[in-house]
Amino acid sequence: MMNRYWRIDARPEGTNFAGALKLVEAPVAEPGDGQIAIRNAMLSMDAGTRMWLTDRTDGYQPPLEIGAPMTGLVLGEVAHSRHPDFAEGDLVRAFGVWGDLSVVDPVMSGAIKLDPTVEDRRAWFGPLGMNGWTALWGVEQTGAAKEGETVLVSAAAGATGILAVQIAKLLGCKSWGIAGGADKCRFLTEQIGIDGAVDYKAADVAAQLDRIGGVDVYFDNVGGRLLDAVLTRMNHYGRIAVCGLVSDYSSGSRTAPQEFDQVLMRRLRIEGFFSPDFMDQGERLTARLRQWVEAGALTMPYDVTRGLENTLDAYAKLFTGGNIGKVIVELEQ
Amino acid sequence: MMNRYWRIDARPEGTNFAGALKLVEAPVAEPGDGQIAIRNAMLSMDAGTRMWLTDRTDGYQPPLEIGAPMTGLVLGEVAHSRHPDFAEGDLVRAFGVWGDLSVVDPVMSGAIKLDPTVEDRRAWFGPLGMNGWTALWGVEQTGAAKEGETVLVSAAAGATGILAVQIAKLLGCKSWGIAGGADKCRFLTEQIGIDGAVDYKAADVAAQLDRIGGVDVYFDNVGGRLLDAVLTRMNHYGRIAVCGLVSDYSSGSRTAPQEFDQVLMRRLRIEGFFSPDFMDQGERLTARLRQWVEAGALTMPYDVTRGLENTLDAYAKLFTGGNIGKVIVELEQ
Known part of the structure; x- marks a missing residue:
């Protein structure tokens, strides 16, 4: 062959x-x-x-x-x-x-x-693959998002992010996403229907992030400078679920949060996770995700x-x- | 008056x-x-x-x-x-x-x-005050130390650290401390009886840290460069309980971990905590600590x-x- x-x-x-x-x-x-x-x-x-x-x-x-x-x-x-x-x-x-x-x-x-x-x-x-598992696990388990809390997702127009913002809403949270460019942001708010989107390529990122009014769970796919900007906007006892550090992968530089001391000031929890760790839960996760997909509540x-x-x-x-x-x-x- | x-x-x-x-x-x-x-x-x-x-x-x-x-x-x-x-x-x-x-x-x-x-x-x-509460809470709750695991404590000759290393041992863990100078290290191993001590002022800090053979729980009072050195020696799924960042307080510089991506690589959990958050548990914590003190198992x-x-x-x-x-x-x- x-x-x-x-x-x-x-x-x-x-x-x-x-x-x-x-x-x-x-x-x-x-x-x-x-x-x-x-x-x-x-x-x-x-x-x-x-x-x-x-x-x-x-x-x-x-x-x-x-x-x-x-x-x-x-x-x-x-x-x-x-x-x-x-x-x-x-x-x-x-x-x-x-x-x-x-x-x-x-x-x-x-x-x-x-x-x-x-x-x-x-x-x-x-939604029925690694991206779905990762999104659900990161929001619910690592992020421990509770109904009524505010969840912010970076790379929100990406495959995992776009599921994470939807799952946050399905779990009763206020759901915000960060994406690059007005088109993606509009897509997220108008097509996906999340509560708000932050365009990280715009000049006023800080002001846009301020409008969220405090973040309980940050589902981070990116790391880098955005992580610093979000660290100073976390609510006390907030959780940061580190799913990826995509800003590191190609840039050669590595994420080194300048605002790390917010971990202590705000008593934050930062936790890394990735899908092979919960492969054994795959069937259960897929079953839950499939219900949402079949109900038309989770799109990709x-x-x-x-x-x-x-x-x-x-x-x-x-x-x-x-x-x-x-x-x-x-x-x- | x-x-x-x-x-x-x-x-x-x-x-x-x-x-x-x-x-x-x-x-x-x-x-x-x-x-x-x-x-x-x-x-x-x-x-x-x-x-x-x-x-x-x-x-x-x-x-x-x-x-x-x-x-x-x-x-x-x-x-x-x-x-x-x-x-x-x-x-x-x-x-x-x-x-x-x-x-x-x-x-x-x-x-x-x-x-x-x-x-x-x-x-x-x-032991019956904030330092005791903080040591017990940080090792057991935030650090989630389990019997048989290895706990490492920075500023281990300080008031909180010296209790944390003892509590780690009392909970059945291997207990290591980091302190400045041979005298403090000897005090920790010989008088306090922990499993090993790392002298951060010595030239061979890296080799000393390697001898621990992997850290499950890092009880950090210090932050700064030591945090980086420990991040690369954490076991997978390890926990870092951030109790203080004393290296920041006077230096004017701020901890910005260069090895932050280990959070993802090793799926670590980093969590800040401090005593006012568990003031309401004070009586219960004091009662447990007092038993150890009266048994002569926890000294200061x-x-x-x-x-x-x-x-x-x-x-x-x-x-x-x-x-x-x-x-x-x-x-x-």
Whole structure:
């Protein structure tokens, strides 16, 4: 079998992914005992994968090796199975290869069989996937948002953020988002229906943040300077759920909050979390999210790029603010 | 009535307290309706009061005003009472005046009647006071230390720290402390009996910290660069209980953790706490602490200065690392 896939040839600098990842075609081994081959129908673009491309060994995943295929979440049907729990034709989601095929150990790759009756299967990458789990966990568990409180979400037009702002509202909170540009902010308030949006690219960010009137839960995907601006606007005993530090991933600089002492002044709680920690809760979380999705209460805009060869354009959007909602690459099959 | 007391004439720079506080003698009004007059027998020296001397309005207490008497915890007998719950001769602890007399509203000043049968009444400023409450709360509640885990405490030879390391051991944890200088470290391991001590003034701090083998709970009184050094040595899902940022109080610089992203990498929880938040639990906390004290399991070295006129020398020790244990000023009566 031949496979086209994106190979890591170097550590990318900033968002110059074309200088580091190369689309190659090479033979792929047939699945060994206990493995499955997935014919990828879709690739999920996730900012967290940017870290695996660095050589940082203190991240939450070890770095991917130079020469290895790029790894990310994929969705597709099982083309060939040598694992008793998976049959040809099963729809699955797994950590696989940015390529036409993913040959994986289903346990190691966290492969999950998906209900094929869900109408829009892109939802498995959105509200019913890691982004949904992360949004629900971050707002409810890590953020411990209570009815009537004010929840603020950064990167609120991103895949996780746009779910987090909606879930905050569904849990009875006042819901605010931070996004880049008037268009995204308008989308959030008018289409998604949250209580207010802050345009971090505008000149008056401080005044906009002041208008929130105090934040109980900050669901942070970004870190950096915005975190400082929010720290001084947290209510006492507020919680900051650190989901991502996307401002760090490409900039080379690292978040070092100048307003850290607010942790003591306001008795804040800052806590990091990420989805592999609650994988075992996935079924329960999916069931709750699915109820909201089926009731039309939780929506996701999709930003779809077609063709494996265009993957890097899709990926770059995550770091340049070029998307609203979930970025997906659909492969021709 | 005349009263000698320390008046705030200016905001102190660094540890130049003599340039800011002046011992004056002035008439004091008799207690009004609902007030009491305390004849101060002891003053408690606490680093947290340093913040009230700045003009920062975003701290956890508003700044003390220029011209006002310096405020802190005092212990003494009620000399005159116009409050029904307090009688002449009652032993009390309250937020009062650094002076011979404190005329206060007992509710506003958090005045508490003390059991006069406790043999060493200095304990009301140590294990049975704010330091004890804070140590127990920080290790058990904020830090959520579990049996068998490793607890590390900064400023471990200070009044709160020396209780926190002992409480960690009493709760079944491995207990490590950070202190300045070989003498303090030896005191902690040999006299207090904790598992290990790190001398932050030594050249090999990093190697010493590595020897701990991973930290589950960091009880931080200091902030600053030490916090960064510990962040990279926290175990996954570790907790950092931020009790104080004493490195900030006098230096003028502010803690801005360069290793903040470890919050995400290791899924840490960082939480600020301070004693007024659990004042209402004081009786329960005191009862538990008193059992340990009476069993001889919780000890406190006292660093006692005699005479109101020497208060500033005692106070400065908190910021120059000049003390082991609780710094107290005893007044002549």
